[in-house]
Amino acid sequence: MQMDIAPTKFPAAGTSWSVFTSFCRDFLQESRVSVQVIFLIRFGTAAALGTTIFGGREMAAALAWVLATLAAYVFNGVMDVTEDRANGSTRPISRGSLPVPVAAGGVVVSSGLALTIGGIVDPGGLLPLLILAHLVCGYAYSGAPFYGKRRGYSAVLLVLAMGVLTYAAGWQVADRKGGIAILLLGAAMSLWMGGVGALAKDLPDAEGDAAGGRRTPVIVWGDRRVRILITVNAVVIAFGYLAATVAFAPVLVPSAIALVFGAVAVGSLAATTRTATTRSGRRLPYRAFMVTQYAVHIVVLAALLF
Template structure:
């Protein structure tokens, strides 16, 4: 059970959902029929395993930081050994690449590249200024493309969905860095809030959220006019994240709790965006 907790199942569902979104954006309802459905299921399974493995390897490199920020995590609490976690990561990653290879050689290459990028993120990039944030956002965007390319050639809606998802994840990763700043400092990391300052980092997150809100009408024009309706929950979550972060910038209070709440709203925005884009595309 603790091994499964390392995968963060609720977060892994986002990898699965992003891949399904890509299929829907390219082929609409046809993505869930016949041979396309089989290919999409394999792609979803591949993305899910790769995503689960990425969470495991992230915890392996974050043990000392998690002892400050999240002491209940299995590796930080000592309920799972590092050896068992490394074996679990290898099995999940190999399974993800194998399933990707059953879709196409391109999917095998993308899944293998994602495993490598996510390992580099955990080992080298997570504690750097912006590079780690960009890497995580890029993987989510790749996940959308991964599903879309399983059922057909890339189309405009695919890139619109991928860019919206990647931008939301980028803003969320910055908020999470502010939330985790205390433990990251103890672990010697040099994340954006540590180098720039927490309020300046949140200012960048706010700027990205504003850009996403401004781009939603453009996404609706590409995906379908019904997104003006189905995208409202996404816009509401983004506005709540914006309000939560904006209210902190001129106040001298600690930023960890507001950043945690904003991160939750941004995760909600990602879910709402996936649902809204799928409904708009299938409608």
């Protein structure tokens, strides 16, 4: 992919340390902090369903997973310069404060640290393989020759896979305990990522995605059909999760109720923001999707604590 790289903006009269810290800050911002936090919460919630003790091993495993997720999302920013600028993104790579070579170097370092820590924490176990699979999915989403982001079905499948891998990693760190509760939560929220979030995030970005050669569902099927699909998927996933938790995992019922409310919010916003004239207005269904994810996991953790 050809990338239009903006001039690098170095801090005025900055020392080497100030330049380094500035790049680290921009690297973190490029990774979308809210996304990194929800991946950490997914991992932590899956682990909490299987263990009541969070020690050094669990913390190190969580760090490894965050580093792998950072690498995946910053690599996406490296590969999305054209689309992001066309969509008016103000993230560091797009605005030129984080040079592409620096970001790419950070991706390599983060990936290497994630695999190293995973191997130390779980030698001979599944965690290093899960981290590697997570990194492969992140690369396949954005990089050659796959460019999974360019097609609706591959983007959805890769997002869903990264969700499943995150819950599986938490399960592995909890010594594979948690049983049906982790299975239900992981399945529902991974489907929520793939069937709702992966679609909703494209609503405000059709112009830039088209400029980058993507064939997203919004471009192929049209905005109206995608909004209907988002609503249907959200409702089906939420009520399916509710029915499953009532039958098999009562501890998760409060989180299922939260998901139902979130599905209603997502569907309502998908219907009412179609004529929005600002990018922030068109992003509201995606924001509701994100808030719902936070709410569901926080409710699960609260139920376990109290």
